[in-house]
Amino acid sequence: MTRDDSRGHAAVRDPARLHGPEILAGAVQFRVWAPRVERLAVRTRGRDWPMRDEGDGWKVAEVPGAGAGDRYVFVLPAGEARPDPASRRQPEGVHGPSEVFDPARHRWRARFAGLGLEELVLYELHVGTFTAEGTLDAAAARLPALAELGVTCVELMPVQPFPGTRNWGYDGVAPYAVHEAYGGPPALLRFVDRAHALGLAVCLDVVYNHLGPEGCYLPTFAPVFTPRHPSPWGDGLDYDGPAAAGLRSFVIGAAVQWVRDFHVDVLRLDATHAIQDSSPRHVVADLCLAVHDAARRAGRRVHVVAEDDENDREVLDPPPAGWGCSAVWADDLQHALHALVTGERGRYLVDFGRPADVARALAEGFVYQGQVSRYRGRPHGTTTTGLAPARFVTCDQNHDQVGNRPFGERLPSLVPWEALYPVSALVLLGSGTPLLFMGEEYGEQRPFLYFTSHSDPRLARAVTEGRRAEHLAAGAGEVPDPQAEETFLASKLAPRSDGRHGELLAHYRRCLAIRRRHLPDLARGWPEVRQEGTAIALRRPGLELRVNLGREPAGGLGPWAVDLLER
Incomplete structure (x- = not known):
């Protein structure tokens, strides 16, 4: 229009x-x-x-x-x-x-112009399980502790309305609204304002690759799905068909609204690899242009981060060659670390498990840059030459890597406690933009499970039976019922700061304080990375980090050791 x-x-x-x-x-x-x-x-x-x-x-x-x-x-x-x-x-x-x-x-109290990409330390949280109350206001009360920890950007898993009261948020159907059980849109405005007053940016996870199955009324009004683009959720959204202009403006308008009206600083686009679009300019590229234009008009810095598992620099390259996203979720480091320290090799982890994979992820962002992936059965990835390290969001845990496990086990339940130190040090002081998953800073051991509360009985039954069949086929046995309230309640955090939990928390604080002190070094470019057995060393002009990711001595370091030298 x-x-x-x-x-x-x-x-x-x-x-x-x-x-x-x-x-x-x-x-x-x-x-x-x-x-x-x-x-x-x-x-x-x-x-x-x-x-x-x-x-x-x-x-x-x-x-x-x-x-x-x-x-x-x-x-x-x-x-x-x-x-x-x-x-x-x-x-x-x-x-x-x-x-x-x-x-x-809403009368804004805080003036906040945003943060540079290299300044971001993301903290991913699910509003419903982050606090006992499960609301945005309750989460806002915890923001001072996150600021004190050294986090600079709070990432909210999707808050758009979904059926029932319990859901990860990826079944949302009203992309311009905020789930009422979380407090609705007024609570999100208060949350952002409180975060900005503390110097924290806010990232919102948004879903434009599909719409949830229950309560999705958009197809009643407009032809938005097409069998030409099959997806894991059925027919895909039709971003390149005869009625594409209306659908494209629908999702781009939602993205712009979060920036313009709610002062959100970062948008994390869910599963952009699942958005099929053969238009001359991809819908994500159009979205980035519109969001950055809204940010310029407001005099603020806003970033668009894509979750994309194709290791394709097209996501990051500027138009017309690429989409122009600020950064991409780079899962290779997580996969490399997880496979190495747990010994797991199932599914996509079959491509990882060597210390050299960890070293390459730290030195170049992607491990796979065109070589053949055993899991995919084809060449995978593109070169990262010329791309800044801050453009790769890295982690050792996130909602997918924890919650898509049959029993939602976090890393502390899978490895010796001592292993948490070198793994987290590489993420917090490594080459990319670090992301923490809620509770990891003190070693949360309660699971993060998959949960839903669909009101459509047939859909609820299908979700329960589908989850059970999926994991039975993988040999996992009986898994928690996503529809059961106890599955949701079991996923709520139980914060601790005593004993070894307090010691781990102090380690996270120390690493993030060091990161702040050496931010100019971190922003200059990729570190020098050396690997000797399970020992990994990262060197920058003012900082050297040496860790051992193994149970046996390596590189002059004891098992699971962390050695930091500041100059």
């Missing part, structure tokens, strides 16, 4: 204002992209308001007197009432009416 600006030439309308309600002086304009529906009405304030057709599938109605807090639904020709696919708030869940929400009512 375009409009003519005052200079007489076409200008692209802000995508974040294209979909969903817009609050005007004394009225609300309701807009919905609905090429599949001939006639629509919006039901609000006690009556149905017919929507006019603006062409290209757009339906619009202005309702005088409407404002923030008003509930509404769209009424289909046969009389069915449906929530707005671009709803800003779903106070009664994904199946209930939508609500007009005005983020401009």
Whole structure:
């Protein structure tokens, strides 16, 4: 959609204002992209308001007197009432009416311009299990402790509405809204404001590769799925078909909204390798351009980070050759470390397990840069030459690597406690942008399991049986039922700072303090990396880190030793 600006030439309308309600002086304009529906009405304030057709599938109605807090639904020709696919708030869940929400009512206390990519230390958390209360306000109360730890950016797993009260968040269906059990959009505004007051950036995990199966009403209004792009979730989103313009503006508008209205500093795009798009410019590239434009207008630094398992620099290279993402989740270091210290070699870990893999990940970002992957049965990856180390987000644990295990075991349950020290030191002081998974800083040993709370009985049964069959086939035996509340409750953190937990916490604090002191060195480029058996050494002008990742002495170091020298 375009409009003519005052200079007489076409200008692209802000995508974040294209979909969903817009609050005007004394009225609300309701807009919905609905090429599949001939006639629509919006039901609000006690009556149905017919929507006019603006062409290209757009339906619009202005309702005088409407404002923030008003509930509404769209009424289909046969009389069915449906929530707005671009709803800003779903106070009664994904199946209930939508609500007009005005983020401009929030009075920002903190001024925060964002952080440079090399300054980021990410801390990934799931709102529902991070605290006993499971809300954004409760999580905000824990932010001072994270700032004191040395974290600089808090990454929230998806907070968009999903069915029920328990979910990882990747089954979201309302990409412009915030899950009500977490506190809804007002709580997210408060969370970001509190983080910024502490000097912390906020990263939001967003999902644009699929929509959840329950409560997904967008296909009622528009043709957004296609069998041309099969995905793990069924037909894929149609970003390059006849109706692609509407779908592309729908997801790009959601991304821009988080930056413009909620002051989010980093967007983490889930599974971009699952987004199939043969357009001249990939939808992720368009999203990056729109997000960076919104950031420039606001005078802030905003980063787009892609989760992409193809080891393809196209994700990072600037347009027109690439998508222009700031950074990519680089799983090779995690896989290399995990395979080496646990001895596990199942599935994708068959490609790892050698100390040299750890060394190459630290020295170059990707281990696989075109050589044949046994797991994939084909050449995998591209060169990283010319790419800065900060553009690779690295970790030793994250929600996928823990939660996709049959029993959700964290690393402390799989290796000797002493092994946590060298592994974490390589991540925190290594070459990439480090990411911690909630609780790892003190050695959390409670699992992080896969959990859901679907209300559709058939879907709930399918999820339970599918999870059980998947892991039985892999020889794991009986696994926790994702639909059971106890599975969710077992995943809540139990923070500890006594004994060895306190000692590990002090190690994390020390490593992150050293990282801050040597930030200029870390930002200059890749370190010199040497490997001797299970011993790994990283050297920079002002810092040398030597660790042993084995149970036997190596490289002049004892088992699981960590040796740090600051100059």
